[in-house]
Amino acid sequence: MTTQTPPLAYVVAGSEATGGAGIQVDLKTFQQLGVYGVGTLTCIVSFDPKNDWGHRFVPVDPQVIADQFEAATATHDLDVVKIGMLGTPATIDVVGKALASKPWRHVVLDPVLICKGQEPGAALDTDNALREQVLPQATVVTPNLFEAKTLAGMDTIESVEDLVEAARKIHARLDTSAGPRYVVAKGGVELPGPDAVDVLFDGEDVTVYAAPKVGEERVSGAGCTFAAAITAELAKGADVKAAVQTAKDMVTQGIQARVTASTPFATVWQGAFAG
Numbered sequence: 001m002t003t004q005t006p007p008l009a010y011v012v013a014g015s016e017a018t019g020g021a022g023i024q025v026d027l028k029t030f031q032q033l034g035v036y037g038v039g040t041l042t043c044i045v046s047f048d049p050k051n052d053w054g055h056r057f058v059p060v061d062p063q064v065i066a067d068q069f070e071a072a073t074a075t076h077d078l079d080v081v082k083i084g085m086l087g088t089p090a091t092i093d094v095v096g097k098a099l100a101s102k103p104w105r106h107v108v109l110d111p112v113l114i115c116k117g118q119e120p121g122a123a124l125d126t127d128n129a130l131r132e133q134v135l136p137q138a139t140v141v142t143p144n145l146f147e148a149k150t151l152a153g154m155d156t157i158e159s160v161e162d163l164v165e166a167a168r169k170i171h172a173r174l175d176t177s178a179g180p181r182y183v184v185a186k187g188g189v190e191l192p193g194p195d196a197v198d199v200l201f202d203g204e205d206v207t208v209y210a211a212p213k214v215g216e217e218r219v220s221g222a223g224c225t226f227a228a229a230i231t232a233e234l235a236k237g238a239d240v241k242a243a244v245q246t247a248k249d250m251v252t253q254g255i256q257a258r259v260t261a262s263t264p265f266a267t268v269w270q271g272a273f274a275g
């Protein structure tokens with residue numbers, strides 16, 4: 001018997017029933033990186049194969065989210081958390097309050113803004129609630145191109161320079177009074193150029209991460225894997241710069257080894273990452 005406990009990481013996110021995104025991906029990523037995962041479910045997404053794989057979305061009752069948070073935090077000493085899909089203003093409210101109820105070493109926010117199953121009006125409420133109640137508590141935020149445009153209030157992002165500008169604008173919305181804050185803006189396949197480029201802005205310096213694009217198709221679960229890998233590495237004691245590099249390597253290898261499925265997008269294989 002060993003008494004050594006593994007590093008722990010916590011995730012508050014939604015279920016995506018095919019296994020290609022959401023909390024399923026987060027927990028697989030944690031495990032692959034040697035981190036014990038603890039999870040709280042915010043919503044259940046079930047794609048509809050009869051309706052063009054549209055999103056069917058069911059929120060978890062806010063009290064049940066609060067109960068899960070209570071169980072998780074009473075059981076384990078958790079100081080690093082990833083926030084994934086929240087989905088409704090009521091969910092954002094309960095998660096925002098729960099986060100604020102205890103101190104964290106790191107809060108990694110994957111700002112999943114819209115779910116295709118939602119009404120545009122509801123999505124706008126959700127965007128605003130996320131910006132006001134959760135974004136200020138984040139230490140690391142990982143917007144993709146669309147989320148970076150929305151959070152930065154920019155019409156277009158067409159170059160690495162634009163991506164850096166978006167990261168700077170989003171950084172200005174973070175609460176830097178409690179310590180350093182980081183924005184990792186992801187260019188992905190949609191940013192023109194041969195490389196998949198991500199930029200990290202820490203309030204002073206910009207670090208650019210680039211790897212040749214693996215095809216031109218978007219792959220499901222890349223954003224979830226990326227933020228979860230950063231979370232796991234931070235739980236293990238890595239600094240943010242190193243955590244982002246490991247996350248980028250894991251996503252690149254996971255896309256090279258992608259799992260094809262009946263869904264419109266292939267998905268990342270977290271098990272391909274050798275470290």
Ligand code: PXL
Nearest residue numbers: 014015016021022045085112
């Ligand atoms: O990849 C974004 C995402 C995150 N979380 C859940 C999802 C999705 C996209 O479908 O369903 C639960």
